């Protein structure tokens with residue numbers, strides 16, 4: 001049986017840094033994305049960069065529609081792992097519906113359901129399938145890539161904030177129920193990360209208040225990947241824990257914005 005880390009939503013942005021961290025440490029990786037072309041392109045890139053590591057990509061959609069999680073796709077993906085004698089010893093739940101621009105008086109309730117179903121129910125489904133195998137194989141680790149918006153709200157992101165707060169409750173409850181099987185469940189809480197959205201919208205990010213952190217900068221994907229790696233590989237006696245990686249942003253009462 002070969003051991004792998006499963007990393008969701010890893011064709012772009014932070015997911016790529018997490019895959020590259022695990023691969024550079026010599027870990028076999030399975031990653032997911034929803035679009036098979038994007039998955040194949042990412043797979044080619046990863047394999048070219050890490051020729052000595054076993055990397056596989058799976059195209060998998062989270063939802064059948066806003067109200068319905070694609071549970072069957074998760075079940076089939078794990079059945080395929082079983083068939084190939086692959087054991088997922090680490091799960092990193094990185095994919096997320098950002099729930100951008102969902103306004104309380106404008107958007108239909110199905111937009112709220114879409115975000116909750118992806119960020120909570122679909123992730124629960126992946127955890128259930130993974131933990132079942134971890135229990136049979138001596139244990140494992142689950143890491144949620146959460147958000148500091150689980151605690152501090154930002155405008156027009158009710159569904160996203162609710163999903164990330166709910167994720168933390170789910171993380172702690174899973175840690176409690178799965179500890180006896182040597183399965184650790186933890187969460188990394190990024191603040192703002194320099195993703196491609198940052199590059200595409202420099203005017204917005206030049207003045208956004210959350211860039212003013214005590215550290216004086218926001219995270220890059222590698223910062224998040226390092227924190228995920230800590231939980232996955234080093235935190236032997238840590239479960240149900242949170243590690244905030246936001247430059248100290250949420251310890252402030254308000255951001256200190258220089259006058260010039």
Ligand SMILES: NC(=O)c1ccc[n+]([C@@H]2O[C@H](COP(=O)([O-])OP(=O)(O)OC[C@H]3O[C@@H](n4cnc5c(N)ncnc54)[C@H](OP(=O)(O)O)[C@@H]3O)[C@@H](O)[C@H]2O)c1
Pocket residue numbers: 008009010011012013014015032033034035038061062063093094095096097098118145146147148189190191192193194195
């Ligand atoms: N960026 C930030 O500033 C920031 C701040 C705090 C927390 N976070 C958290 O950090 C993680 C990574 O952030 P990121 O900005 O790198 O993420 P991202 O690029 O917005 O999304 C990561 C991946 O999630 C997948 N995804 C999006 N909607 C999905 C859906 N409905 N079902 C399944 N997959 C879906 C997408 O993959 P495909 O399109 O390839 O399927 C996407 O590449 C996320 O959990 C995010 O909530 C980010």
